[in-house]
Amino acid sequence: MSKAPKLTIKNLHASVDGKEILKGVNLEVKGGEVHAIMGPNGTGKSTLASALMGHPRYEVTQGEVTLDGENLLEMEVDERARAGLFLAMQYPAEVSGVTNSDFLRSSINAKRGEGNEISLMKFIRELDKKMELLEMDEKFATRYLNEGFSGGEKKRNEILQMMMLQPRIAIMDEIDSGLDIDALKVVAKGVNSMLSDELGVLMITHYQRLLNYIKPDYVHVFMQGRIVKSGGPELAERLEAEGYDWVKEELGIEDETVGQKA
Amino acid sequence: MSVETCVLFDESVVKGIAAKTQEPAWMLNARLEAFKDVPKLPLPKLERTNIDRWNFTDFTPFTEEAAIGSLTELPEDVQEFIFDKEQAHVMVQKNGSVIFRRLGDDLAEQGVLFTDLASAARENEALVKKFFMTDGIKRDEHRLSALHAALNSGGVFLYVPRNVEVKVPIQGLFWLAGEKAAMMPHIIIVAEANSRIDFVANFIARPGDEAAFNNSAIEVFVSDGARVRVATVSSLGKETVDVIYRRSLVSRDGQLEWIVADLSEGRVISDNTTHLKGEGGMVNVKTVVLGTDEMRANVTSSIHHWGRHTASDINARSVMKGSATSILNSITKIEKGASKSDGQQSGKVLMLSPDARGDANPILLIDENDVTAGHAASVGRIDPTQLYYLMSRGISRREAEKLIIRGFLDAVVSQIPSESLQASIHRLIERKLQS
Numbered sequence: 001m002s003k004a005p006k007l008t009i010k011n012l013h014a015s016v017d018g019k020e021i022l023k024g025v026n027l028e029v030k031g032g033e034v035h036a037i038m039g040p041n042g043t044g045k046s047t048l049a050s051a052l053m054g055h056p057r058y059e060v061t062q063g064e065v066t067l068d069g070e071n072l073l074e075m076e077v078d079e080r081a082r083a084g085l086f087l088a089m090q091y092p093a094e095v096s097g098v099t100n101s102d103f104l105r106s107s108i109n110a111k112r113g114e115g116n117e118i119s120l121m122k123f124i125r126e127l128d129k130k131m132e133l134l135e136m137d138e139k140f141a142t143r144y145l146n147e148g149f150s151g152g153e154k155k156r157n158e159i160l161q162m163m164m165l166q167p168r169i170a171i172m173d174e175i176d177s178g179l180d181i182d183a184l185k186v187v188a189k190g191v192n193s194m195l196s197d198e199l200g201v202l203m204i205t206h207y208q209r210l211l212n213y214i215k216p217d218y219v220h221v222f223m224q225g226r227i228v229k230s231g232g233p234e235l236a237e238r239l240e241a242e243g244y245d246w247v248k249e250e251l252g253i254e255d256e257t258v259g260q261k262a
Numbered sequence: 263m264s265v266e267t268c269v270l271f272d273e274s275v276v277k278g279i280a281a282k283t284q285e286p287a288w289m290l291n292a293r294l295e296a297f298k299d300v301p302k303l304p305l306p307k308l309e310r311t312n313i314d315r316w317n318f319t320d321f322t323p324f325t326e327e328a329a330i331g332s333l334t335e336l337p338e339d340v341q342e343f344i345f346d347k348e349q350a351h352v353m354v355q356k357n358g359s360v361i362f363r364r365l366g367d368d369l370a371e372q373g374v375l376f377t378d379l380a381s382a383a384r385e386n387e388a389l390v391k392k393f394f395m396t397d398g399i400k401r402d403e404h405r406l407s408a409l410h411a412a413l414n415s416g417g418v419f420l421y422v423p424r425n426v427e428v429k430v431p432i433q434g435l436f437w438l439a440g441e442k443a444a445m446m447p448h449i450i451i452v453a454e455a456n457s458r459i460d461f462v463a464n465f466i467a468r469p470g471d472e473a474a475f476n477n478s479a480i481e482v483f484v485s486d487g488a489r490v491r492v493a494t495v496s497s498l499g500k501e502t503v504d505v506i507y508r509r510s511l512v513s514r515d516g517q518l519e520w521i522v523a524d525l526s527e528g529r530v531i532s533d534n535t536t537h538l539k540g541e542g543g544m545v546n547v548k549t550v551v552l553g554t555d556e557m558r559a560n561v562t563s564s565i566h567h568w569g570r571h572t573a574s575d576i577n578a579r580s581v582m583k584g585s586a587t588s589i590l591n592s593i594t595k596i597e598k599g600a601s602k603s604d605g606q607q608s609g610k611v612l613m614l615s616p617d618a619r620g621d622a623n624p625i626l627l628i629d630e631n632d633v634t635a636g637h638a639a640s641v642g643r644i645d646p647t648q649l650y651y652l653m654s655r656g657i658s659r660r661e662a663e664k665l666i667i668r669g670f671l672d673a674v675v676s677q678i679p680s681e682s683l684q685a686s687i688h689r690l691i692e693r694k695l696q697s
């Protein structure tokens with residue numbers, strides 16, 4: 001699996017509880033690329049992330065998604081993860097009674113497979129190193145998974161998982177929300193430390209602020225459940241300065257949310 | 263059930279037990295009195311569980327078992343429940359008889375007593391007379407307590423003198439072996455003022471020994487400022503009726519912690535009642551019950567606050583699979599005069615299959631104004647959002663479910679005062695969940 005990863009999304013439609021939210025998403029993310037998705041609230045960005053990861057509530061009704069040529073949509077959630085997909089969630093779940101480190105070790109071993117488990121020493125070494133880089137107190141290793149974590153601590157924990165699991169395609173859903181400026185820098189440092197041709201990144205964000213620290217190659221505007229405009233980093237800067245009205249005007253969109261006709 | 267079928271043996275059996283144990287005459291008299299009461303007394307009344315058809319009669323009341331010279335003579339899967347085997351202060355009882363006992367010299371020199379009940383009654387009669395079925399469990403509460411009083415054998419008398427702090431847990435292993443076997447140990451723990459003690463009791467049967475009867479009783483006396491922790495783990499067979507009554511009294515500033523793991527597969531009555539008598543007393547009750555197949559369990563934790571500034575916390579959890587059924591009763595009673603007391607409860611049930619049944623039944627009875635109390639109860643299935651989250655990191659559904667269940671039970675299991683015993687319990691749980 002050393003060749004550069006490639007995620008291809010073609011005409012993806014998805015619904016939740018019978019309501020169509022994604023209405024034809026097209027996108028390709030390759031190793032070495034950083035894509036940013038920006039867009040107003042309620043336009044379907046998190047839905048895209050969830051549908052790609054395989055959240056059971058989201059039903060894909062049309063389109064195809066491949067990771068390195070393999071049909072992603074046919075895989076179970078855990079298979080997608082083992083194939084190299086990672087989603088840093090906007091609202092990660094809390095799991096009582098399962099320590100962060102037990103969880104991480106199970107995840108790593110799930111990927112490595114039976115008979116090839118990581119040694120405890122090596123695991124601890126890796127974990128220590130990454131927690132240090134993310135400036136996380138070591139007590140987070142033995143705390144129950146996300147339980148009672150502050151918003152910012154949860155985000156940092158998502159990035160920690162990403163760094164430990166070494167995915168091929170990483171989707172980050174508002175990893176910057178709720179972070180103070182120092183935390184944002186730390187998280188960005190973590191993400192940047194991973195960037196290489198072996199990793200493709202899809203970042204969902206509302207703010208240019210994040211993009212100052214993690215430089216995108218492509219910026220996409222999401223409205224009405226699909227990508228309506230794409231460009232380079234300058235697009236994000238213009239959105240930050242002027243908002244979304246000009247995009248809507250340019251494209252003749254009145255209501256950008258997904259409730260309306262496309 | 264008709265009166266005639268309450269007992270399938272006669273008085274001579276009771277006399278036989280007393281003769282074997284060479285206990286003082288007053289004990290035999292108490293047995294005989296209790297035995298007469300058995301048919302007259304009703305079965306215990308349990309909240310929300312009907313036990314009329316449970317089998318409390320078809321068992322061998324007493325079997326004598328040969329003593330062993332070393333723990334290594336026990337089968338591997340029995341030994342597994344004893345931790346720190348080389349140094350352990352431990353008593354092993356098989357059916358009616360204590361077959362092994364060891365108390366380190368260091369503890370003996372400090373005045374700690376750790377013997378079977380009959381030996382204690384011979385050697386320290388006054389002490390046993392004071393605590394044995396007097397202020398804790400009464401002989402005539404119901405048919406099962408009378409049956410226990412008539413037939414108990416083996417048992418434990420654990421006495422910790424004033425100010426003595428015992429650093430390592432004392433262990434009891436109660437092994438129910440063979441078809442229709444019975445064991446009825448009576449366990450008494452007395453912690454004198456400012457002492458400290460942990461006691462771990464395992465009630466086990468080996469796979470294949472399915473039909474049997476456990477009717478045990480544990481009385482715990484926590485004196486002023488003493489700190490006591492008692493963990494019991496039961497894992498008995500599918501046709502077994504597993505009854506344990508626990509009763510404790512906590513004096514001024516005493517602290518008691520109960521950890522109860524009910525992993526038996528048959529019919530379970532697990533009762534735990536604590537009286538917070540003295541000012542500032544505290545009790546913490548943590549229970550888990552795991553049921554598979556046809557298991558039925560009634561787990562009742564009751565706390566009575568009598569003293570001022572007393573505090574209690576009940577944390578009860580249940581995991582039900584197959585067509586198992588459990589009810590978690592949590593009863594907190596704050597009596598008039600127990601001002602500034604605090605009683606908290608939480609009961610949670612996790613159901614793993616459509617035919618499983620489980621309920622949490624919180625009861626707060628408060629006769630005093632100046633107190634705080636609260637309860638939380640939930641009954642549910644594995645949270646799909648948690649499952650999705652774990653799976654999104656590559657963990658298989660099966661493995662993720664295991665982690666979630668383990669986590670759910672960890673609030674209790676992690677409190678057991680031995681990591682190796684915790685590990686054995688986790689293995690046991692995983693084995694049960696797999697089958």
Ligand SMILES: Nc1ncnc2c1ncn2[C@@H]1O[C@H](COP(=O)(O)OP(=O)(O)OP(=O)(O)O)[C@@H](O)[C@H]1O
Pocket residue numbers: 016017021039040041042043044045046047048057257258259
């Ligand atoms: N489980 C659900 N049930 C009902 N509606 C849903 C569900 N999930 C998403 N939706 C709806 O789908 C739309 C898109 O939601 P989504 O979370 O994808 O938006 P978003 O672009 O990520 O917004 P934000 O920027 O606020 O995070 C919203 O109108 C939302 O209410």
Ligand SMILES: [Mg+2]
Pocket residue numbers: 045046047090173
């Ligand atoms: Mg979102």
